[in-house]
Amino acid sequence: MSKTVRWGILGASNFAKRQMAPAIHLANGGELTAVATSDPAKAADFVAMAPGLRIHDSYEALLADPDIDAVYIPLPNHLHVEWTKKAAEAGKHVLCEKPIALNAAEIDDLIALRDSTGVLIAEAFMILHHPQWTKAQALFRQGAIGKIARVGATFSYNNPDPNNIRNRKNIGGGGLRDIGVYIFGATRFVTGEEPDRILSTRIDWDGDVDTTAHLTAQFPSFHYTGLVSMRMAPYQEIVFHGDAAVMTLTAPFNAGVYGEARIALSGPEQTTQVWRFTADNHYVRQVAAFNATVQGGADYACPLEFSRGTQAMMDMVFDAVR
Missing domain, CATH: 3.40.50.720 (NAD(P)-binding Rossmann-like Domain)
Incomplete structure (x- = not known):
């Protein structure tokens, strides 16, 4: 070559x-x-x-x-x-x-x-190649938030166009397949944990396409709440909540497009440390x-084995819906 x-x-x-x-x-x-x-x-x-x-x-x-x-x-x-x-x-x-x-x-x-x-x-x-995420993983592993109790992840945008491929079930469309991979994979990447079970699901459908999905899951060390939607105003955030601090990523999935990539670590006595990532293109x-x-x-940061874990969680969600 x-x-x-x-x-x-x-x-x-x-x-x-x-x-x-x-x-x-x-x-x-x-x-x-x-x-x-x-x-x-x-x-x-x-x-x-x-x-x-x-x-x-x-x-x-x-x-x-x-x-x-x-x-x-x-x-x-x-x-x-x-x-x-x-x-x-x-x-x-x-x-x-x-x-x-x-x-x-x-x-x-x-x-x-x-x-x-x-x-x-x-x-x-692509997000695993952004320094925002490698820093978030490092902070978590260093114990910056203490013992984790909860992760909450949200990713939404509004796209009702019936001709858009995301709104066509027969070609693999739907909100979960389009952006659920982000809220699932990002959580797994930072925590290193896999879900034990899906606790609840609520899906809104447009015909046979899932447009909004609310779900909760139990991981070994924490409770998980996730929301993805193709029918809500654009918003994205992920929060890792421990007993010592809260770590929030405010533009976690479309860094530089949705907004500035930022990590805020809020600790005792309302003290907050902020890391900003302004110039990095994850693509x-x-x-x-x-x-x-x-x-x-x-070695590549996102091998197929990692992608399989995210897809396995996706399969668990669809199985719970069925």
């Missing part, structure tokens, strides 16, 4: 255009080499960003390109496993949007494929970390 990781993107989605293509272009250790789309007009913005970009008219053609080392997959959720497998079988490393699968058993298949092919397969859970850091792992560097 070349010293530089040469990337291809399967599809010309708006998210790929706005976030991940620029991140691939800017991250150390890689370059954006090709995009696959059957619509040349959709490729124009990608070409403007990376002159000399190759445009393939099919996903299969891009996977057959010997000059591509890694692919990014921003396709609708129900296509993630299929095209991750095809890319890995073609010898390409894969960074696939979340959720990488629709149930934990599918991730077991991907782990087996990763191990048999030797390629890196990972879910694009760029994610791609740089992926490149470094492909090139023989450190």
Whole structure:
């Protein structure tokens, strides 16, 4: 493989255009080499960003390109496993949007494929690459909040568009699959714990799509409350509440877009320490970390085993609903 990781993107989605293509272009250790789309007009913005970009008219053609080392997959959720497998079988490393699968058993298949092919397969859970989250995990492990009792996580936005892929059940839509991964995965990352059981669920439906989900769960050391919604005003926050302090992240999932990434640690006598993270782009850091792992560097921060744990919690929620 070349010293530089040469990337291809399967599809010309708006998210790929706005976030991940620029991140691939800017991250150390890689370059954006090709995009696959059957619509040349959709490729124009990608070409403007990376002159000399190759445009393939099919996903299969891009996977057959010997000059591509890694692919990014921003396709609708129900296509993630299929095209991750095809890319890995073609010898390409894969960074696939979340959720990488629709149930934990599918991730077991991907782990087996990763191990048999030797390629890196990972879910694009970008927040784990942001220093806000590594600092939050470090504070927790240092005992900064004392003995944990409660975690509360909220992530909402308002998107009633019936044509949006998030509002189409048949392609893996729904609020839990879209943003539940954040409130579940972030909690698991900081605490290092897995849920024992789902205590309660209340789901609002629009047809067959879950639009708002309230749930509670019991972890070994704490009680968990979560809310995700695609029909409420934009809001995001996660709180880790211990017997010594409260740790609050005020823009935990869309740092720099929703607001400034910040950690506030409120301790005894109303004293508060604040850490601010103003300049870090978690998409760029994610791609740089992926490149470094492909090139023989450190272990990747979000392996498939971690993603499987988040999906297992998602499965537990859907089982509780049923």
